[in-house]
Amino acid sequence: MTRSHAYHPDRLLPAEPGVRDIARRLLAHVEDLPIISPHGHLDPAMFVDDEPFPDPTALLISPDHYLTRVLHSAGVELADLGVGGHDCVPREAWRIFCSRFDLYAGTASGYWLEQEFAQVFGIDPERLTADNADEVYDELATILAQPDFRPRALAERFGLEVLATTDDPLDDLAAHRALAEDPSFTSRVLPTFRPDAYTKMYKPEFADNVTRLIDSAGDGKSGYEGYLQAMRNRRQYFIDHGATSSDHGTHDAGSTPLSDAEAQALLDKGLRGDATRAEALAFEANMTYRFAEMAQDDGLVMTLHPGVYRNHSTSTFQKYGADVGHDIPFRMEYTEGLQPLLSSFGENPDFHFVLFTIDETTFSREIAPLAGYYPSVYAGAPWWFIDEIDAMNRFRAATTGTTGFSRYSGFIDDTRAYCSIPARHNTSRRVEAGYLARLVAEHRLSEERAADVIVDLIDASPRRVFKL
């Protein structure tokens, strides 16, 4: 059996030999830089406990909807993979995964997996077949039991300098505090303020959440006044625990502010469960504006990623819940939606407002023009479904002509899959090297300048944009 391309030093680099040579040299400037991960979905308790990972399936498959989604499309039951808390036989799930590993050929997940197996676990991904499934499972189980493969040891090996988590506004952030106070742990693990569960009236848990929020953090105030005050207080609590950003997964990019009276009336309706869809979206848009307003005072970076139809399959949602692979993007617009917010706050260079999208059409049409004018706006890295090699190249090709390189958020891994972090960041570094190498080979950029640019993109941009 040939050794997998995941070991090849030129993997993911452009094929043309002249461009590839330049790309290799550019990659060398950044391949070993530490990892800055300003947005993701890991559980910080993992580093507090520092326990060995339970088994290969629980570590690598069940929690990663990027992977289970693909198996599901091939007819595999999500329950058999341990999704959504369903019990599965880990070894059986592993056999399914290995026997269908060919499904990942050409996918972003496939590249990450291959590199992860090759580089983190030292297992040639060519061995991921039905025949070898048990053998590889046992090998992995042995590896995971070793001290070197506990979360903290891996963080050190990965060069994980900064890792942001995504947290509920009422989280006590005890894990973050414990990690910050532990001198033996050198990675910075920062919370991110994610208030979505408190702004969406169209979710059944809205009323309970909001009541709990106001009661516990509203300084005794009630209604909309208490609600805003609680948000401000919890943002400050997050800042006190190291947070530098808030994250907002809104339905759309609307940002029209409401008067206090209008907002109070809508909030009342939402708490009674009486709000229409349009009213719920109006309230959500108002809150997008209000969070930007709060950021003028407290300085939290604001990231926005609208445009996803959550829980598209009703039957899957009933059986497995949210975040299991059936969120589907829809077409998005930013220009009109964000106009109120940007007219009020867009000119403030201390306000950092990162726009993510999964609708690629907005790259050249809206995001690059916005980021190329407003000192507050940054173009977020391609994310989720378009966090893959060709789409990353399309992002660069669609935004650079308008904004250059200075308005980029830095790479975002956005992952629940801890061991894929190095592969994801390495992929991004290879793509940037390949893109810049093309510009150099086309006499559009000197190689010296390209070397500066790639270091800036990989290392300085996320630090600067996320105020790290």
Place this chain on the structure above:
Amino acid sequence: MTRSHAYHPDRLLPAEPGVRDIARRLLAHVEDLPIISPHGHLDPAMFVDDEPFPDPTALLISPDHYLTRVLHSAGVELADLGVGGHDCVPREAWRIFCSRFDLYAGTASGYWLEQEFAQVFGIDPERLTADNADEVYDELATILAQPDFRPRALAERFGLEVLATTDDPLDDLAAHRALAEDPSFTSRVLPTFRPDAYTKMYKPEFADNVTRLIDSAGDGKSGYEGYLQAMRNRRQYFIDHGATSSDHGTHDAGSTPLSDAEAQALLDKGLRGDATRAEALAFEANMTYRFAEMAQDDGLVMTLHPGVYRNHSTSTFQKYGADVGHDIPFRMEYTEGLQPLLSSFGENPDFHFVLFTIDETTFSREIAPLAGYYPSVYAGAPWWFIDEIDAMNRFRAATTGTTGFSRYSGFIDDTRAYCSIPARHNTSRRVEAGYLARLVAEHRLSEERAADVIVDLIDASPRRVFKL
């Protein structure tokens, strides 16, 4: 005169020598495989009669709106090309075509034409000029009179294993039956159930069509009940005559079901000619849902291709009718529209639901995410205006990162131009070889695996997806 590039063994392959070498080797695995054509617009009677084609113009120009459209844009009257049943002087139309052959440079139609002339007729496309028009016309006329150029002989030479036609629900399918019962004809020619003319209240012929449908196939039932029953019956009739799929050219991707009472009320309005545009679209969306529901029982593959403004030029429609080149795409969305249908039926792996689009923006944003989750959904090949080399590459680059290769429909030629079929399929094979070769050269896929993938894409995918 130099020999046309249509004879070059590397035509349409990538320019970079390393990539091209790999592409050549991958192409060799599939170039001679039989042709599977699961969707197109040929008349099956052609194979029953097996008559010589009348003349070059009637064979190659008048019925092919891909060609006449381009000439029309240059100011040629469609009547002079014999479009829409208008009489023309075939030799005069041919002269126009040859004198303007330069218009096709760079177009998909141009590549097909060049390859068709070179490979099917042995005529160097470089000779298609005003000066040679008469000479080539006479040569072609002589060629078409030969027994080797009758429809059946060409089917054998083309390696046409399966060809699906597109048929009216009330068609008696006599031609299909005759072909199936003829042991001397080895291609499978299958009907496709296309009920559009019976679901669009905004078309003037709706009432007559529906009345005829219910009367002839409704089992004596009336109204909406009879209408549904007639649809079920005719689907079964098609299945009995070899059909494996139904095809739906809807306005949009709406699929919200109506109650029987609502549907009955709308049907009544539609039959009276009183339905508003919104009501007509609501009924059409309901029927998209109902056809999917029927497919759960009878197993027909369902293909959907919304998003075309039909008969855009009122004056052309009045003079030439439908399908003559003035259908224009508009922007499309699938995520919200298909949610009801997919929530009900999307999880059924035996239901095969192929989504076509002419709005490329949906490739990465909606179609790949849907096909990458739902076991029923397949990403349809790029079609119509985007059935060309660069767009096919964009399709691959936009969908592979999310779905890999397993959710692909297989290539669709969708053609009325019989002799272009080999060129269209060959183009697709060259594009796939070129795309996969790039992945191999970028160390993203091993060449061994790429060879498996290309055989699967070209041969196994259409058989699997269309249940052939």
Place this chain on the structure above:
Amino acid sequence: MTRSHAYHPDRLLPAEPGVRDIARRLLAHVEDLPIISPHGHLDPAMFVDDEPFPDPTALLISPDHYLTRVLHSAGVELADLGVGGHDCVPREAWRIFCSRFDLYAGTASGYWLEQEFAQVFGIDPERLTADNADEVYDELATILAQPDFRPRALAERFGLEVLATTDDPLDDLAAHRALAEDPSFTSRVLPTFRPDAYTKMYKPEFADNVTRLIDSAGDGKSGYEGYLQAMRNRRQYFIDHGATSSDHGTHDAGSTPLSDAEAQALLDKGLRGDATRAEALAFEANMTYRFAEMAQDDGLVMTLHPGVYRNHSTSTFQKYGADVGHDIPFRMEYTEGLQPLLSSFGENPDFHFVLFTIDETTFSREIAPLAGYYPSVYAGAPWWFIDEIDAMNRFRAATTGTTGFSRYSGFIDDTRAYCSIPARHNTSRRVEAGYLARLVAEHRLSEERAADVIVDLIDASPRRVFKL
């Protein structure tokens, strides 16, 4: 210090050596052809006066919102750059520009600037740094004082054969007349009829403008009748002064005509300031239809470029006014909007209707299909934010498969930056050479044919489409 890539003969050409060799040869056919600029924003009085340019900042920075926008995104105050008539210290603005010149790396503006400095002023763009700012400023000031750098001398050096300006309907076109009557000036400087300020009821100046228009050019008629008559008269006045086209920057692509009574009622509302947004857009759409109707009689080419949210930042607009870099595109559709207009006039080959877009999604979805059918429709060159190397390549790759090369408008520089004109046109020539070279290398087009195509694209297309 190395010499900038702006001097390299292969700058902006494809990297692959085989493709690059072909591109070089194709470029040689067009690199020295005269410049045809059928749409732009220069002041014709510049050529009448033929005064030396005042200083480097006033010539190169303050009026060019492509440049100031990028500096603003980095936190620079527009006032400090002399934008919007604000006084600035030219040398200070120049220092800011040089110290931040790295922001332009990879941008379209950056490529133009580099080539402009290298080729027009003989200044190596590598010298544009904070350290050299004063030295370069002084050099440039000296250069600009030379007779060779006055507007007319530059026009000759640039090979500027045709230059269209953009003019108010009530402009007396005295400058154009003076230039036309001056035998010592050989460039053709033509006016373009741009009536936007008289069709947008949502602009505060609408009522005054329309009143002035009717009073001065309505032949004594009043109301809508006088309004249309005044438009006809002023179009004819423009034609008499050399105009060949009218230009329309509409909000969207709506073109539904109103009855005279409906239009009169809306016009009355608009003049009173009572029109709703929807009414204002209905009136604007009606006028798009009416201008096309007028073009059937007077033969003016009609160019349309909808889809820009003008003056997005309220605070910037209040301080600096319009056209200073905060216009942001939004998503656009043409198919439904233009159907009324095209159904009436689309089949007329003497009507030339050029569709521009900044929403790339319309290239393959709408513009290429429309231009590939209607004899009146031409695909406008990529423009504004997408007037850059990679986007131009995407335009070609998205439209050629459907329409070939015959429906292209020719390159449009659309600039306010006089000295960037050669660089902009040269960039376009290099992109076309690179694109066509790829087709040749992929055996899709013979090199002989590609040589004809590139000459047609660069030279014949704009002459033909703009009736020059």
